[in-house]
Amino acid sequence: MGTSEKINSYNRIQPFVEIMDCTLRDGEQTSGVSFLPHEKLMIARMLLKDINVDRIEVASAKVSDSDKEAVMMICRYAKQIDKLDCVEVLGFVDDGASIDWIAETGCRVINMLAKGSEKHCRGQLQKTVAEHVADIKKCIAYAEEKGMTVNLYLEDWSNGMKDSPDYVYDMLDALTQTKIRRIMLPDTLGVLNPLQVIEYMRKMQKRYPNTHFDFHAHNDYDLAVSNSLAAVLSGCKGLHVTVNGLGERCGNAPLSSVQVILKDQFHAKTNIQEDRLNDISRLVEGYSGIAIAPNQPVIGENVFTQVAGVHADGDNKAELYYNLLKPERFGRKREYALGKNSGKANIAKNLEELGLELTPEQTKKVTRRITELGDKKELVTQEDLPYIVSDVLKHDAPEDKVKLVSYVVSTAYGLKPGANVKVEINGKQYEASATGDGQYDAFVKSLRYIYKKYLNRTFPILANYAVTIPPGGRTDALVQTVITWNNGGKLIRTRGLDADQTEAAIKATFKMLNIFESEQSNQSNIQ
Numbered sequence: 001m002g003t004s005e006k007i008n009s010y011n012r013i014q015p016f017v018e019i020m021d022c023t024l025r026d027g028e029q030t031s032g033v034s035f036l037p038h039e040k041l042m043i044a045r046m047l048l049k050d051i052n053v054d055r056i057e058v059a060s061a062k063v064s065d066s067d068k069e070a071v072m073m074i075c076r077y078a079k080q081i082d083k084l085d086c087v088e089v090l091g092f093v094d095d096g097a098s099i100d101w102i103a104e105t106g107c108r109v110i111n112m113l114a115k116g117s118e119k120h121c122r123g124q125l126q127k128t129v130a131e132h133v134a135d136i137k138k139c140i141a142y143a144e145e146k147g148m149t150v151n152l153y154l155e156d157w158s159n160g161m162k163d164s165p166d167y168v169y170d171m172l173d174a175l176t177q178t179k180i181r182r183i184m185l186p187d188t189l190g191v192l193n194p195l196q197v198i199e200y201m202r203k204m205q206k207r208y209p210n211t212h213f214d215f216h217a218h219n220d221y222d223l224a225v226s227n228s229l230a231a232v233l234s235g236c237k238g239l240h241v242t243v244n245g246l247g248e249r250c251g252n253a254p255l256s257s258v259q260v261i262l263k264d265q266f267h268a269k270t271n272i273q274e275d276r277l278n279d280i281s282r283l284v285e286g287y288s289g290i291a292i293a294p295n296q297p298v299i300g301e302n303v304f305t306q307v308a309g310v311h312a313d314g315d316n317k318a319e320l321y322y323n324l325l326k327p328e329r330f331g332r333k334r335e336y337a338l339g340k341n342s343g344k345a346n347i348a349k350n351l352e353e354l355g356l357e358l359t360p361e362q363t364k365k366v367t368r369r370i371t372e373l374g375d376k377k378e379l380v381t382q383e384d385l386p387y388i389v390s391d392v393l394k395h396d397a398p399e400d401k402v403k404l405v406s407y408v409v410s411t412a413y414g415l416k417p418g419a420n421v422k423v424e425i426n427g428k429q430y431e432a433s434a435t436g437d438g439q440y441d442a443f444v445k446s447l448r449y450i451y452k453k454y455l456n457r458t459f460p461i462l463a464n465y466a467v468t469i470p471p472g473g474r475t476d477a478l479v480q481t482v483i484t485w486n487n488g489g490k491l492i493r494t495r496g497l498d499a500d501q502t503e504a505a506i507k508a509t510f511k512m513l514n515i516f517e518s519e520q521s522n523q524s525n526i527q
Contacts, residue, residue: 016269017262018238020055020214021047021255023284024070025090027246030290037070039287043243044074046283048083050276053255057111057240060090061098068105075106084108088151093135096142109149111184112139114171116154118164129167133174140178151182153216158187161200172208182212182238187227190220190250194230201234214238217253219245224253229261232268243284244292244299256281256298256330264324275331282463298325304334401426401517404510409439409502421446426517430454440505447509460485460492460516467501481505485512492516
């Protein structure tokens with residue numbers, strides 16, 4: 001059967017693919033990444049409850065006391081929601097030491113790491129295949145005594161199939177007769193291409209038709225997603241992924257990318273809740289400190305942003321530039337960038353969202369100004385648009401409903417930073433003080449106090465905070481702060497520019513507050 005026939009066959013069958021997320025184990029092997037126990041718990045909770053992955057691999061046995069604490073916390077939670085069997089820990093063929101460690105955490109599934117290539121077996125263990133198989137069987141028997149389920153990793157399986165296939169077959173001929181639940185086939189060094197995956201996986205399926213195989217891809221040649229899909233195409237029943245593609249060296253197959261290709265290209269079924277993929281990506285981004293590339297499919301900041309004006313024009317007329325990856329599917333929305341390539345259609349889309357109506361001639365003038373700003377590499381956000389309109393059309397700037405009267409921020413060795421803030425909101429002045437983890441944090445806490453105590457209102461949640469030097473700028477000149485706020489599910493992004501980082505952040509904050517107050521006033525008028 002040819003590749004195209006195989007795809008058509010899968011489209012008709014709609015196979016179910018089991019997804020195991022390895023973010024908390026393999027993802028934590030990303031250089032510079034180390035999750036605290038409570039962070040691991042928060043990620044695990046979202047993966048199991050909100051994303052609904054089938055399984056999670058949460059640690060390697062015997063690494064640290066911190067990891068042991070984390071696994072215990074995750075297992076307690078998983079047991080409460082009846083998903084304890086979905087939690088797995090990597091263990092080793094070490095006379096039962098890993099099994100004891102895992103059992104002490106309350107986990108009931110071990111992913112046992114064996115050697116999947118003769119080179120690894122002889123070079124690292126100095127053992128024959130028969131000796132290695134005997135050690136594995138001994139550990140399997142001990143795990144069964146402890147009431148544990150065993151999955152088996154064949155480390156370096158890809159090179160095993162390339163260089164020593166008879167070794168792989170000897171291993172599996174012996175081990176498929178045991179009570180191993182799943183055989184997990186890693187491309188440990190990321191050396192395979194999709195055609196090789198199809199060839200090797202078909203050989204596995206043909207020789208061991210009743211065995212559940214997982215495929216574990218690495219991204220050294222940027223083929224992790226393609227190889228994962230090739231594995232499914234060849235009958236593999238499970239895939240390993242990580243959030244944001246975290247993992248050793250170039251990482252693993254990203255959860256979001258694998259999910260959408262499985263669903264859209266092969267019409268396969270999974271249990272993944274797509275509308276929360278962006279949420280888990282942002283959570284892991286925050287805890288890991290590894291930023292998501294703006295153009296990362298599905299989860300990148302720019303992937304639902306149309307830049308070219310012709311695209312906005314096509315969307316206006318007949319959704320000509322849409323595909324199956326609609327942002328609403330992932331809890332996001334389509335945006336139209338403002339810059340030198342925007343064109344009138346992009347401007348019109350943004351004006352429409354803001355409820356601003358301009359004549360064609362006025363729109364043309366605003367477009368010209370935004371193009372000029374783009375040529376200077378200045379970032380223009382939707383929230384800047386009313387001010388640009390006022391400036392271009394020589395109107396008075398929108399009157400600020402929230403004004404900064406005065407503020408003092410301080411920091412001293414051994415003391416928490418503090419802020420004293422006086423603001424005017426709709427003509428009335430308020431004052432508050434607070435301490436925080438930094439000067440800006442203390443400033444925002446003061447504002448939150450004012451809104452809660454004096455106005456009895458909630459305050460938008462800070463969703464993202466980025467500080468950059470404007471392109472072409474110098475470190476001793478201006479800094480640019482772009483802050484994203486979440487106001488009841490609606491995102492507001494504002495920008496501040498100043499020589500001082502805190503001052504730039506404050507300017508961005510007051511832009512947001514004026515937008516916030518205007519929306520509150522509009523809602524009150526409607527009611």
